[in-house]
Amino acid sequence: xxxxxxxxxxxxxxxxxxxxxxxxxxxxxxxxxxxxxxxxxxxxxxxxxxxxxxxxxxxxxxxxxxxxxxxxxxxxxxxxxxxxxxxxxxxxxxxxxxxxxxxxxxxxxxxxxxxxxxxxxxxxxxxxxxxxxxxxxxxxxxxxxxxxxxxxxxxxxxxxxxxxxxxxxxxxxxxxxxxxxxxxxxxxxxxxxxxxxxxxxxxxxxxxxxxxxxxxxxxxxxxxxxxxxxxxxxxxxxxxxxxxxxxxxxxxxxxxxxxxxxxxxxxxxxxxxxxxxxxxxxxxxxxxxxxxxxxxxxxxxxxxxxxxxxxxxxxxxxxxxxxxxxxxxxxxxxxxxxxxxxxxxxxxxxxxxxxxxxxxxxxxxxxxxxxxxxxxxxxxxxxxxxxxxxxxxxxxxxxxxxxxxxxxxxxxxxxxxxxxxxxxxxxxxxxxxxxxxxxxxxxxxxxxxxxxxxxxxxxxxxxxxxxxxxxxxxxxxxxxxxxxxxxxxxxxxxxxxxxxxxxxxxxxxxxxxxxxxxxxxxxxxxxxxxxxxxxxxxxxxxxx
Ligand code: G1P
Ligand code: ZN
Numbered sequence: 305x306x307x308x309x310x311x312x313x314x315x316x317x318x319x320x321x322x323x324x325x326x327x328x329x330x331x332x333x334x335x336x337x338x339x340x341x342x343x344x345x346x347x348x349x350x351x352x353x354x355x356x357x358x359x360x361x362x363x364x365x366x367x368x369x370x371x372x373x374x375x376x377x378x379x380x381x382x383x384x385x386x387x388x389x390x391x392x393x394x395x396x397x398x399x400x401x402x403x404x405x406x407x408x409x410x411x412x413x414x415x416x417x418x419x420x421x422x423x424x425x426x427x428x429x430x431x432x433x434x435x436x437x438x439x440x441x442x443x444x445x446x447x448x449x450x451x452x453x454x455x456x457x458x459x460x461x462x463x464x465x466x467x468x469x470x471x472x473x474x475x476x477x478x479x480x481x482x483x484x485x486x487x488x489x490x491x492x493x494x495x496x497x498x499x500x501x502x503x504x505x506x507x508x509x510x511x512x513x514x515x516x517x518x519x520x521x522x523x524x525x526x527x528x529x530x531x532x533x534x535x536x537x538x539x540x541x542x543x544x545x546x547x548x549x550x551x552x553x554x555x556x557x558x559x560x561x562x563x564x565x566x567x568x569x570x571x572x573x574x575x576x577x578x579x580x581x582x583x584x585x586x587x588x589x590x591x592x593x594x595x596x597x598x599x600x601x602x603x604x605x606x607x608x609x610x611x612x613x614x615x616x617x618x619x620x621x622x623x624x625x626x627x628x629x630x631x632x633x634x635x636x637x638x639x640x641x642x643x644x645x646x647x648x649x650x651x652x653x654x655x656x657x658x659x660x661x662x663x664x665x666x667x668x669x670x671x672x673x674x675x676x677x678x679x680x681x682x683x684x685x686x687x688x689x690x691x692x693x694x695x696x697x698x699x700x701x702x703x704x705x706x707x708x709x710x711x712x713x714x715x716x717x718x719x720x721x722x723x724x725x726x727x728x729x730x731x732x733x734x735x736x737x738x739x740x741x742x743x744x745x746x747x748x749x750x751x752x753x754x755x756x757x758x759x760x761x762x763x764x765x766x767x768x769x770x771x772x773x774x775x776x777x778x779x780x781x782x783x784x785x786x787x788x789x790x791x792x793x794x795x796x797x798x799x800x801x802x803x804x805x806x807x808x809x810x811x812x813x814x815x816x817x818x819x820x821x822x823x824x825x826x827x828x829x830x831x832x833x834x835x836x837x838x839x840x841x842x843x844x845x846x847x848x
């Protein structure tokens with residue numbers, strides 16, 4: 305088989321965002337587009353000759369075609385072996401697990417996470433390093449600069465690999481191992497959690513759960529773990545078959561996009577526990593009967609209950625949250641006497657803290673929760689953590705959350721997203737806010753006085769690297785916060801995210817609807833930033 309050198313010219317839009325490169329499928333299908341980016345990844349790396357790469361994706365449209373291109377390029381570039389999930393499938397946390405377990409050089413994950421899939425929707429690709437985590441900014445920037453000067457890429461003329469048969473195949477000098485995408489991950493979960501107690505709960509006849517895989521990648525994982533290994537009733541997993549277009553649905557586990565599951569949790573025969581995961585399996589949503597647990601609260605409750613879970617009972621080294629995530633976890637950390645780190649948005653910023661053993665648990669308000677077991681957020685892991693807590697505490701989800709608020713206080717929280725707005729207006733809004741941070745400090749708006757306003761900058765606690773411009777924070781003297789940032793994962797126009805939070809310790813007000821408790825702050829969030837003037841919008845599109 306002959307190695308081919310293909311001449312090409314750079315594309316100017318291949319800078320990875322919050323989580324890899326995401327574009328419309330049609331963009332990736334353009335001649336050389338994917339190959340340019342893959343070669344840029346390889347060009348930014350050193351020392352991979354003869355080493356092993358893991359490749360898999362969430363099964364979305366173009367997954368298989370992209371895999372064939374990547375396999376031939378990996379062989380032509382001198383990798384020794386590629387491990388591929390059967391059917392081209394590997395959830396993001398499972399890819400991280402496989403990279404770590406087999407100590408591979410790194411991995412390529414094909415996914416646009418929770419973005420819709422299909423010929424007219426989104427595709428994505430990202431590189432993970434040997435720790436199993438998303439490449440740090442240093443590497444993503446190196447990939448970007450390679451993409452700006454690429455002149456050729458290497459590939460190979462060869463027949464396609466059979467992606468659906470487990471076992472070894474050969475591509476030039478490189479071996480390709482098609483692996484079971486589920487078993488390594490499921491084995492790991494069995495090590496972390498008390499499967500006996502969870503099985504006893506699920507087969508007790510008095511407890512039911514429903515897991516919505518949203519026609520995305522977690523279906524096979526949830527079926528194996530919940531239904532096979534833990535004995536949950538058949539049909540516990542809904543929409544369990546990964547579909548290339550996710551059945552036309554938007555695979556984002558939130559109150560808007562998982563509405564059938566949410567509705568079923570309020571019906572007369574509602575299950576005790578409900579959960580969902582996203583396109584590539586790293587996000588999670590946790591529900592009780594007629595009850596929604598915010599991701600920020602979920603992280604705090606997981607940390608507060610870690611002693612009940614065997615894999616974590618030896619104690620937590622520390623915890624971390626992304627800056628816009630609510631401060632609920634900070635309260636738990638203070639009570640436990642452990643460090644709590646505040647990082648910029650995006651999982652890659654947790655990597656160093658996890659590798660250095662400074663934190664055990666971490667999470668983001670965007671339905672991402674995880675631990676040091678892998679280097680990605682992990683949807684099913686969070687669901688199993690909750691199931692383990694429920695199996696030990698034997699209380700309804702809502703009671704566990706209420707007790708948590710009574711003990712620690714509640715950080716009443718909401719996120720308002722303004723989607724698909726004009727990029728110019730969005731940038732202008734951020735710019736004027738940034739310019740006004742100095743003058744905002746000390747200003748009063750009704751009952752709210754600004755203690756500090758800034759553009760969040762983070763210094764990594766391990767390598768001292770600095771990441772600036774990570775979102776405008778307005779911190780009020782009563783502990784309330786408003787945070788503004790632009791999404792780094794969208795593929796159309798801009799999305800403005802506004803995060804609004806206020807601590808509440810008055811027991812009479814703990815149960816109030818956040819949209820009511822936060823009404824004044826929500827109003828302020830739009831007047832302070834002049835959202836209507838810059839975006840033309842009078843209300844958010846998605847409220848979580
Ligand atoms: C969003 C979330 C962020 C998460 C990322 C990848 O990024 O806000 O927390 O890490 O997706 O799942 P954003 O679109 O806000 O840049
Ligand atoms: Zn995801």
